[in-house]
Amino acid sequence: MKTSVFTSERRSSKGRHRTLNDEELAAFCGELAVLMSSGLDLIESLKTFTGGKTRRVFQTGVSAIIYAVERGAPLSAAMGDSAIGLPELVIETLRVGETSGQLVPILEQLEAHYDRRSCQKNKLIQIMIYPAIVLVMTLAVTRYLVNRVLPSLINTLSELNLSMTAGTRMLISLNGAMANVLLAAAVVFAVIGILHKVLPEGWGLRVRLDHLLLETPVFGQMRRLENWAAYLDMLVLALNSGVDLITALTVSARPVANAYFKVQLSRLSEMAGRGVGLAEGFAQTGLLDEGGERLIKVGEKSGALLPMLKKAGTRYRKQYDRRFARMSSVMEPALIVIVGVLVGCVVVSFISLLYTIYGGYAAMM
Numbered sequence: 001m002k003t004s005v006f007t008s009e010r011r012s013s014k015g016r017h018r019t020l021n022d023e024e025l026a027a028f029c030g031e032l033a034v035l036m037s038s039g040l041d042l043i044e045s046l047k048t049f050t051g052g053k054t055r056r057v058f059q060t061g062v063s064a065i066i067y068a069v070e071r072g073a074p075l076s077a078a079m080g081d082s083a084i085g086l087p088e089l090v091i092e093t094l095r096v097g098e099t100s101g102q103l104v105p106i107l108e109q110l111e112a113h114y115d116r117r118s119c120q121k122n123k124l125i126q127i128m129i130y131p132a133i134v135l136v137m138t139l140a141v142t143r144y145l146v147n148r149v150l151p152s153l154i155n156t157l158s159e160l161n162l163s164m165t166a167g168t169r170m171l172i173s174l175n176g177a178m179a180n181v182l183l184a185a186a187v188v189f190a191v192i193g194i195l196h197k198v199l200p201e202g203w204g205l206r207v208r209l210d211h212l213l214l215e216t217p218v219f220g221q222m223r224r225l226e227n228w229a230a231y232l233d234m235l236v237l238a239l240n241s242g243v244d245l246i247t248a249l250t251v252s253a254r255p256v257a258n259a260y261f262k263v264q265l266s267r268l269s270e271m272a273g274r275g276v277g278l279a280e281g282f283a284q285t286g287l288l289d290e291g292g293e294r295l296i297k298v299g300e301k302s303g304a305l306l307p308m309l310k311k312a313g314t315r316y317r318k319q320y321d322r323r324f325a326r327m328s329s330v331m332e333p334a335l336i337v338i339v340g341v342l343v344g345c346v347v348v349s350f351i352s353l354l355y356t357i358y359g360g361y362a363a364m365m
Contacts, residue, residue: 020084022114025087030111031048033104046069092234128332135182135342143179149350162356165352192209206259207260222327227256227257236313239305240306252265253265268282279297292312295315
């Protein structure tokens with residue numbers, strides 16, 4: 001028997017290997033939306049993905065989805081149980097679309113979301129690939145020079161009864177400190193990324209880690225804006241489908257990727273049940289800025305809550321896009337400056353050492 005989208009047991013593909021990247025997810029959702037809008041039913045539309053040159057794992061997963069849908073399972077539940085490893089955002093968004101009867105618009109919305117994410121990732125890769133390669137090579141060469149070449153030069157200075165100048169010692173120390181800081185930062189970011197992937201959302205360490213990520217100066221603010229835009233879009237969609245506010249608040253918090261953000265949003269349905277206004281509830285999370293809070297307050301007072309929620313979501317998305325554009329434009333020159341400073345320290349310090357040694361040999365002749 002078909003269960004309600006909002007009361008059925010929550011199925012998640014979390015922990016399974018993700019078969020599709022963002023670009024492939026956008027293509028899958030977009031093609032499925034086109035096929036369904038052209039008049040094909042859901043099963044016939046899905047069957048078009050089981051042939052051709054698509055990967056075997058993907059074809060097997062789609063076949064499992066078709067099998068489940070043919071036996072009465074909702075599309076979201078079938079996708080959550082499949083081996084494709086679809087993100088929770090896709091599954092939960094489809095649940096809302098099934099309830100509202102707006103599955104095609106939901107698929108188009110998912111296509112736009114993942115296409116946008118794919119474009120941003122590709123842009124970041126294009127920006128960072130060259131400076132990152134140069135930075136890694138510079139660090140490797142610096143390590144080799146400091147650990148292998150520098151001791152030999154220092155021994156030569158000792159044999160000549162000479163010592164390094166204060167400026168040379170300072171440059172070598174600065175170069176070593178910068179290299180150590182960059183390596184330590186890379187290790188810290190790698191550990192944080194791994195923990196974020198492997199720790200369950202309910203663990204206190206994961207919640208504290210995600211809270212720390214939200215408090216970082218640049219990336220934390222961008223993460224807040226991205227989460228608010230996605231959450232408000234989902235909330236507007238749920239309310240448009242005709243469900244009550246408490247259920248819409250509960251459903252909209254499910255796909256949120258940040259565990260701390262999700263914990264704070266999960267309190268909203270309880271506060272709404274106690275009669276707390278939506279704007280006041282958002283303010284109590286400590287995550288909403290004054291502009292968003294003001295829009296929601298105006299919406300509650302004027303009776304135009306849905307348009308104001310939609311406007312707030314659009315506002316956060318535009319802010320995120322502007323910050324991303326600024327960050328991406330600054331990141332490449334910043335990395336090049338760091339590389340330049342490292343290279344400059346290495347070149348000047350070692351030339352200074354060689355010049356001192358040359359002077360020592362010249363004095364002996």
